[in-house]
Amino acid sequence: MAASATRADALVHARGLTKRFDKLVAVDAIDFDVQRGEAFGFLGPNGAGKTSTMRMIGCVSSPSGGELRVLGLDPVIDGPRIRARLGVVPQADTLDMELRVDENLLTYARYFDIPRDVARARTQELLEFVQLKDRAKDEVEPLSGGMKRRLTIARALVNEPGLLLLDEPTTGLDPQARHLVWDRLYRLKQQGVTIVLTTHYMDEAEQLCDRLVVMDKAKIVASGSPRSLIDQYSTREVLELRFPIDAAPALDGKLDGIAERVEVLPDRVLLYAHDGEAAASAVHQRGLRPESTLVRRSTLEDVFLRLTGRSLIE
Amino acid sequence: MTGALRVVEHHLMVYRRTWKGGMFVSFASPILFLAAIGIGLGSLIARGPVHTVGGVSYLTFLAPGLLAATAMQTAFVETTYPVMAKIQWLRTYDGMLATPLTVRDVLGGEIGWLVIRLATTAFAFFLVMVLFGTVHSLVALLMIPVVVLNGLAFGAPIFAFTATQRKDKGFPTIGRFIITPLFLLGGVFFPIAQLPPIAQGIAWATPLAHSVVLSRSLAIGGMNPSALIDVAVLAAYATLGIIAASITLPRRLVR
Ligand SMILES: Nc1ncnc2c1ncn2[C@@H]1O[C@H](COP(=O)(O)OP(=O)(O)OP(=O)(O)O)[C@@H](O)[C@H]1O
Ligand SMILES: [Mg+2]
Numbered sequence: 001m002a003a004s005a006t007r008a009d010a011l012v013h014a015r016g017l018t019k020r021f022d023k024l025v026a027v028d029a030i031d032f033d034v035q036r037g038e039a040f041g042f043l044g045p046n047g048a049g050k051t052s053t054m055r056m057i058g059c060v061s062s063p064s065g066g067e068l069r070v071l072g073l074d075p076v077i078d079g080p081r082i083r084a085r086l087g088v089v090p091q092a093d094t095l096d097m098e099l100r101v102d103e104n105l106l107t108y109a110r111y112f113d114i115p116r117d118v119a120r121a122r123t124q125e126l127l128e129f130v131q132l133k134d135r136a137k138d139e140v141e142p143l144s145g146g147m148k149r150r151l152t153i154a155r156a157l158v159n160e161p162g163l164l165l166l167d168e169p170t171t172g173l174d175p176q177a178r179h180l181v182w183d184r185l186y187r188l189k190q191q192g193v194t195i196v197l198t199t200h201y202m203d204e205a206e207q208l209c210d211r212l213v214v215m216d217k218a219k220i221v222a223s224g225s226p227r228s229l230i231d232q233y234s235t236r237e238v239l240e241l242r243f244p245i246d247a248a249p250a251l252d253g254k255l256d257g258i259a260e261r262v263e264v265l266p267d268r269v270l271l272y273a274h275d276g277e278a279a280a281s282a283v284h285q286r287g288l289r290p291e292s293t294l295v296r297r298s299t300l301e302d303v304f305l306r307l308t309g310r311s312l313i314e
Numbered sequence: 315m316t317g318a319l320r321v322v323e324h325h326l327m328v329y330r331r332t333w334k335g336g337m338f339v340s341f342a343s344p345i346l347f348l349a350a351i352g353i354g355l356g357s358l359i360a361r362g363p364v365h366t367v368g369g370v371s372y373l374t375f376l377a378p379g380l381l382a383a384t385a386m387q388t389a390f391v392e393t394t395y396p397v398m399a400k401i402q403w404l405r406t407y408d409g410m411l412a413t414p415l416t417v418r419d420v421l422g423g424e425i426g427w428l429v430i431r432l433a434t435t436a437f438a439f440f441l442v443m444v445l446f447g448t449v450h451s452l453v454a455l456l457m458i459p460v461v462v463l464n465g466l467a468f469g470a471p472i473f474a475f476t477a478t479q480r481k482d483k484g485f486p487t488i489g490r491f492i493i494t495p496l497f498l499l500g501g502v503f504f505p506i507a508q509l510p511p512i513a514q515g516i517a518w519a520t521p522l523a524h525s526v527v528l529s530r531s532l533a534i535g536g537m538n539p540s541a542l543i544d545v546a547v548l549a550a551y552a553t554l555g556i557i558a559a560s561i562t563l564p565r566r567l568v569r
Contacts, residue, residue, distance in 0.1 A: 021569070058412060060408075060411055060412055060568070061568070061569055062568070079416070080414040080415075080416055081414070083412065083413055083414050084413075084414040086412075088412040090408070090412065092405070094404075094405045094406070094408045094409035094412070095409070096324075096404070096406060096409065097404050098328045098404070098406075099327060099328060103327055106327070107323070107324050107327055108409075108413065110320050110323055110324075111317075111320050111410060111413035111414065111415050112413055112414060113316065113320070113414070159413075
C-alpha cells in the first residue's frame with residue numbers, strides 16, 4: 001500500500017499540518033495519510049496534539065498552516081459538505097442534557113437533514129446497536145459514563161458516515177463496555193467504514209488499528225503498523241526482574257551484554273532481549289538473585305514509553 | 315437557511331417539555347400586573363384630581379408599556395443564561411457544529427427562536443389586554459411586531475455580549491443597571507416627560523422608550539407622529555446587535 005497509495009485515494013491527507021494557539025504550537029507540521037477502509041490511530045501523551053489534529057480533520061478547527069484534505073475536499077471551503085459525511089465522537093461528550101436519549105439521536109439526525117421517519121427508524125437501529133434500547137425514553141444526565149459514551153457513538157453514526165473520528169472513545173469505560181465498543185467498531189470496519197481514533201490504551205491500539213502514529217510534543221515521532229513498530233523500536237521479548245529494594249544499587253555493570261537494552265526503574269529492571277528465557281539464565285549465571293523474574297512479549301506500551309519517555313513532561 | 319430551521323427545531327423539541335409552564339407565566343404575569351397595578355393603582359388615580367394619564371385610563375396607559383417591557387425582559391432572559399449554557403456549560407453548539415450546521419445557522423436559529431418566543435409571549439399578553447378591555451382597534455395588533463422588534467433590539471446586543479463572556483457575572487449587572495431601571499423609569503409606568511431632562515435623554519436613547527410610545531398609540535388605534543423614528547431606532551439596535559453577534563459568536567465557537 002505504501003508508495004502506490006497517493007493523495008487521490010487517501011480519505012485524509014495532511015502535509016505540514018500545523019495548529020497554533022497564539023504562541024503555543026499544538027500541532028507542528030505533521031504528515032500523514034489515512035487510506036479508505038483502514039483503522040488509523042493517534043497515540044501520544046497528554047498534550048501531544050491529538051485532539052487538535054482530530055478537530056482539524058473534523059473541520060471544526062481551521063489549520064494554522066500546511067495542507068489538509070478530507071474526503072478529497074478542502075475543509076476551509078467545504079467544511080459543511082465534509083462534515084455531512086463524517087461521524088464524530090469528541091473527547092468530551094456534547095450530548096444534549098435537555099433531551100432524552102432517543103431525542104438526542106433524532107435532533108442530531110435532523111441537523112443532517114435526514115427526514116423524520118428515516119431518523120426515527122435509524123434511532124431505533126442505533127440504540128439497539130449500542131445496547132441502549134431500553135434506555136430510549138430516559139434522561140441523558142443520569143446515564144453512566146459508559147452509556148453516555150455509547151450514546152455519543154450512536155449519535156456519530158446517525159448520518160451513516162464513511163469516515164468515523166473517535167477521540168478517546170473508551171476512556172473511563174469498564175472492560176465490558178470497552179469490549180462492546182471494540183466489537184462495534186470492528187463491525188463498522190467490516191462494513192467499510194474508515195476509522196480514525198486516538199487512545200491512551202495500547203491494547204486498544206493493537207486490537208483496532210491497522211496503522212498508527214505516535215505523537216509527542218506536537219510532532220509525529222513514529223508511524224507504522226503495531227507489529228512493525230514493535231519490531232522497529234523494541235525487542236521480541238522483555239525480561240522483567242525485581243530485586244529487594246536495598247540490593248538494587250549493586251547491579252552496576254553486572255547486566256552488561258545480556259540484552260540489547262537495559263532499563264533500570266525504581267521498582268524493577270527491564271531487559272529487552274530477543275530471547276527472554278536465555279537472558280534470565282544469563283542473569284542467574286552471573287550470580288544475581290532477583291526476587292522475581294517475568295518473561296513477556298514486547299507490547300506497544302514498550303514502544304510508546306521508549307519513544308515518549310517514562311516521566312511526565314509538564 | 316434550512317440549517318437555522320434545524321436549530322429552531324431543536325428549540326422546539328426542548329420546549330415541548332416545558333411549554334406548559336412557559337405558557338402559564340406568559341398569561342399569569344400580565345394578568346397579575348394589569349390587575350394589581352392597572353386596576354388597583356388605576357382606581358386611586360381615577361379618584362384623584364387628574365383622573366387620567368395622557369387622556370386615557372391608567373390601565374389603558376399602562377398595558378402597552380408593560381407589553382413592551384415584557385418583550386425586553388423575555389429577550390434578556392433568553393439571551394443570557396441559556397445561551398451561556400449552550401456555549402460552555404452544555405456545549406450544545408459544539409455538538410451542532412460537528413454536523414453540517416455552521417455558526418451562521420446557529421446564530422440564525424437562535425435569532426429565529428427569539429422571535430418566536432417574543433411573538434408568542436406578546437400574543438398572550440395581547441389576549442390579556444383584550445380581556446381587560448384595553449384594546450380598542452385592530453390596529454393594536456401591530457403592537458406585536460413592534461415589541462418583537464424591541465425584543466430583538468435588546469436580545470441581539472445582549473446575545474453578542476454573552477458570546478464574549480467566560481463567567482455569568484455580567485448578567486446580573488445588566489439586569490441591575492439596564493433592564494430594571496428601564497422597566498421602572500423608561501416610560502412604562504409614567505410618561506418620560508416627568509423625568510429630569512438628563513434622564514429623559516438617556517431614556518430616549520434606549521429602544522424601550524420608543525417601543526412604549528409606539529405601542530401606546532397603536533393600542534388606541536392611532537399612530538404617533540414619530541413612529542418612523544421609533545421603528546428606525548429599534549431596527550438600528552437590532553441590526554447592530556446581530557452584526558455584533560455575527561462577529562463575537564464565531565470568535566467564541568471556532569478555535
Ligand atoms: N482551544 C485551545 N486554546 C489554547 N490552547 C489549546 C487549545 N486546545 C488545545 N490547546 C493546547 O494544545 C496542546 C495540545 O492539546 P491537545 O488537546 O491537542 O492534546 P491531546 O494530545 O489531545 O492531549 P490529551 O491526551 O490530554 O487529550 C496543549 O498544550 C493544549 O493546552
Ligand atoms: Mg485529547
